[in-house]
Amino acid sequence: MTKHFKIIDIFAGPGGLAEGFSSVRADDGKRIFDIALSIEKEPSAFATLRLRSFTRQFNGRLPQAYYDYLAGVVTKAELIERHPDEWRSAVEETMMLELGTADATAQLDPVLDSIGASAGDGTILIGGPPCQAYSLVGRARNRGIEGYDPAKDHRHFLYQEYIRIIQRLKPVAFVMENVKGILSAKVNGESIFQRVLADLRAAGGASDSYTLIPLVAGATGRHAGNIVHCEDYGIPQNRHRVILIGIRTDSAQKARESTLSGHTLEPVAIQATVADVLTGMPRLRSGLSKSMDSPEAWRAAVASACRLAASACRADGTWLNRAAETLTANAIAILEETHVPPRESSRLSAIADNSLSDWLIDPDLPILPNHASRSHMESDLARYAFAAVFAELFQRSPKAEEYPAGLAPAHENWDSGKFADRFRVQRWNAPSSTITSHISKDGHYFIHPDPLQCRSLTVREAARLQTFPDNYLFEGNRTQQFVQVGNAVPPLLARKIAIIINRLLR
Numbered sequence: 001m002t003k004h005f006k007i008i009d010i011f012a013g014p015g016g017l018a019e020g021f022s023s024v025r026a027d028d029g030k031r032i033f034d035i036a037l038s039i040e041k042e043p044s045a046f047a048t049l050r051l052r053s054f055t056r057q058f059n060g061r062l063p064q065a066y067y068d069y070l071a072g073v074v075t076k077a078e079l080i081e082r083h084p085d086e087w088r089s090a091v092e093e094t095m096m097l098e099l100g101t102a103d104a105t106a107q108l109d110p111v112l113d114s115i116g117a118s119a120g121d122g123t124i125l126i127g128g129p130p131c132q133a134y135s136l137v138g139r140a141r142n143r144g145i146e147g148y149d150p151a152k153d154h155r156h157f158l159y160q161e162y163i164r165i166i167q168r169l170k171p172v173a174f175v176m177e178n179v180k181g182i183l184s185a186k187v188n189g190e191s192i193f194q195r196v197l198a199d200l201r202a203a204g205g206a207s208d209s210y211t212l213i214p215l216v217a218g219a220t221g222r223h224a225g226n227i228v229h230c231e232d233y234g235i236p237q238n239r240h241r242v243i244l245i246g247i248r249t250d251s252a253q254k255a256r257e258s259t260l261s262g263h264t265l266e267p268v269a270i271q272a273t274v275a276d277v278l279t280g281m282p283r284l285r286s287g288l289s290k291s292m293d294s295p296e297a298w299r300a301a302v303a304s305a306c307r308l309a310a311s312a313c314r315a316d317g318t319w320l321n322r323a324a325e326t327l328t329a330n331a332i333a334i335l336e337e338t339h340v341p342p343r344e345s346s347r348l349s350a351i352a353d354n355s356l357s358d359w360l361i362d363p364d365l366p367i368l369p370n371h372a373s374r375s376h377m378e379s380d381l382a383r384y385a386f387a388a389v390f391a392e393l394f395q396r397s398p399k400a401e402e403y404p405a406g407l408a409p410a411h412e413n414w415d416s417g418k419f420a421d422r423f424r425v426q427r428w429n430a431p432s433s434t435i436t437s438h439i440s441k442d443g444h445y446f447i448h449p450d451p452l453q454c455r456s457l458t459v460r461e462a463a464r465l466q467t468f469p470d471n472y473l474f475e476g477n478r479t480q481q482f483v484q485v486g487n488a489v490p491p492l493l494a495r496k497i498a499i500i501i502n503r504l505l506r
Helices: 016-022 043-056 064-070 076-082 084-093 102-119 136-143 159-169 192-201 257-261 274-278 295-315 318-336 354-360 378-394 459-465 478-487 491-505
Strands: 005-010 033-039 123-127 173-179 210-213 227-229 240-248 287-289 375-377
Touching: 005 016, 005 102, 005 159, 016 033, 016 043, 016 123, 016 491, 033 043, 033 084, 033 102, 033 123, 043 084, 043 478, 064 076, 076 084, 102 123, 102 159, 123 159, 159 173, 159 192, 173 192, 173 491, 192 210, 192 240, 240 491, 274 354, 274 459, 287 295, 295 318, 295 378, 318 378, 354 491, 375 378, 459 478
Parallel strands: 005 033, 005 123, 123 173, 287 375
Antiparallel strands: 173 240, 210 240, 227 240
């Protein structure tokens, strides 16, 4: 008989972890993991989270009204009006709370108690406390803040809310995700990570009340079993995260030790690449910021940018001659092209990788949402064009010192080494670089590999690299959508983790 579990997802973002867990089905087609509660504080991410909760209420094929909402045929109010019972369930399943505050605790604890009472021994806690205080970039930024004291930064200790909920709920298992920077983060000389591990193990009341299970087999180095390289497990993205799985020790002892140690992520034989999920997507042009934007103005600006980049390559010596020739050819191709790509497109496209296609593609989806380009300064277009051509020729993104002098930005630290990857292009035949929330600020780290499009990634392209299904709509403005995608756990990775937990607890 299949055991079913109730999931509490905290610090949920747009719901990447819950998406993966809720996808696991028993032989009878029923969900093994039911999402009982999802919590997020940021309004746009919460709107995405609640909408996705709504879709889960149909337990299978989505209603036509949802597709109409994606296509802009009906409003959200009309969608809710057509399916009030399912929306009511989604409202009950989601809470917009700032965890760690007294008000949130007062609202949350009765709900947790109710879920725990109904689920018995079948609750699981998932989520990732905010990582800004742990990430290397965040810590570098904090050091630049006058008077900054990490001991007074509440973000360092939001994980304690995660611990508090474990203490109250006594879940049979938990999954906690965070950035690798947590491994080296310290407050007053004390390792944050060691403190987190000790607190998690003792969250049930005894020092060893939870047993931590490594996800990665055969890894060497301290904590290596908890560091997941997503690209090794079928995710088309180089994303390295610390993921901690805990099984309540009384449940862990019911299984043989060999069973516990034998359940780890299985590496794929061939890594998924950018081409596997982005090839064939509708071609787009960027917008032009700080100047008149129109298809013809873009055509002229990009052709000029290609010629500028080609001239800069020639001025830098002979080693970039091939890049100069390609850029010149691209300028001609752009001017001769009969149709300038649009700035956004909802045309559907296939996925080259069959296993990813099964996960990402919805055969009933009428349009592709969230696929619109952002605007770029004309001064950056030449750098984008150069970077994409360089990657085509040399199979890597250029470093700052490899840019021709004529393309160097007017930045005093450009030659310092601190901005070696200030402009980073994705490569077709490799996993992408890590999709982070920084993609919301500018596109320089996320340049599209096609030189003729001369732009950064769209929200949908980033979402595909994060393995969000195409029918997953991100609410809010584009900046907010990018933040949601960048902060999320890849849903396909979450599914693989959920399968492992199901095996452990069966």
